[in-house]
Amino acid sequence: MALESALCLDPVMQSVTVTDFEDPRIEIYRNLKDRELAGSMGRFIVEGRGNLLVLLQRSAYQPESILLSPRTYASIETELKALKPRCPVYVADRPIFDRLVGFPIHRGCLAACAREDVDDPLELARRALAKEQAPRLIVLEGLANLDNVGLIFRNAMAFGVRAILLCSKTCDPLYRKAIRTSMGGSLCVPFARAKSFPEMLSGLQTLGYEVLAFHPSADSVSIESLRSGQIGPTALLFGTEGPGLTESALAAASQQVRIDMEPGVDSLNVGVAAGIGLSLLRS
Incomplete structure (x- = not known):
């Protein structure tokens, strides 16, 4: 010693x-x-x-x-x-x-x-607002695939995301495979896990964040219709592949957005979708 x-x-x-x-x-x-x-x-x-x-x-x-x-x-x-x-x-x-x-x-x-002490998700959101006018956050619901979580953290590091907020079921970004896939992103981008996912989504909106739920539905608004310079603090909300976001998460979002694709293609890998969304909405 x-x-x-x-x-x-x-x-x-x-x-x-x-x-x-x-x-x-x-x-x-x-x-x-x-x-x-x-x-x-x-x-x-x-x-x-x-x-x-x-x-x-x-x-x-x-x-x-x-x-x-x-x-x-x-x-x-x-x-x-x-x-x-x-x-x-x-x-x-x-x-x-x-x-x-x-x-x-x-x-x-x-x-x-x-490991560091567990942060409160809304405290991370407040800190981001204290540093800039229109921060970008990511919110994940139900992602159990370490590769996808790692890829999202890699994108977050590349596009300046200030924090990633997780539901209780999303896998651990500090597991070895997630760190490897993230290329170190999960070592750099702050994250926190919500005790109550609905309360966290509501709290983000109370703080002034627009929560954009990524949902490949014809009723969703095309993300290309949004202009990054015209929107303020934003939290990009993604669900697991297959089932996607729960109905309660969709209902709690400020609005639902989609990434336009070729006819017959129903969805993108969630990590790819996060990268596209962050690139288009980069503050």
Whole structure:
């Protein structure tokens, strides 16, 4: 523990070689099951060089430790020294990594982070309003596919979304697959989960947000008829693929909008739809 403390406070990034799979300093990396990490441990794991750099350069999360293979460490050493992570950087040989789950995915680059305290969704919406006149938010109802959630966070990062608000059933953006798909977006875009989804939608409108429910119906308004410069604070509301938004969510929205498509095509992937909507309504 004294070694770890010294490493965390040292302004010059150092590395420590780990030779034993049972070394207690890498205990968290021996259990990479998302549910257990999120539950009893209150942690999550970041995988891959690109996501590690996003974590260190752009995220409010701070790694508690970093675990690298010798090859990965050699390839990223210059960047790490420039970024000066304030945590232990462990380097372990390939035999140790071979005993960790998912080497072909993480490629010998892992970081362990603590989850932050849960934010209130409406507080995130208020903060966005305090910073700009017409912020864009995303609201997700019932999305259980980690790839889709990750893609939406990637789009959100690209198009300047200030927060993503989730219902109780939408999957965790800090699960490893979601982080990978998001290209680090879920490490950068603030998010919060609603205790009461209807109350949150109502609260957004009370704050002055227009809630646009994306719904591929002929009765919906074409999103191309809206002009980003003519609308104020906006929350883009998306539902899961297949069933889409619930009737209660549609009824609670300010208006329903659609993305025009070729005849015979009934819908788009929800992540693609979010990207199109954000591009057209970018503030």
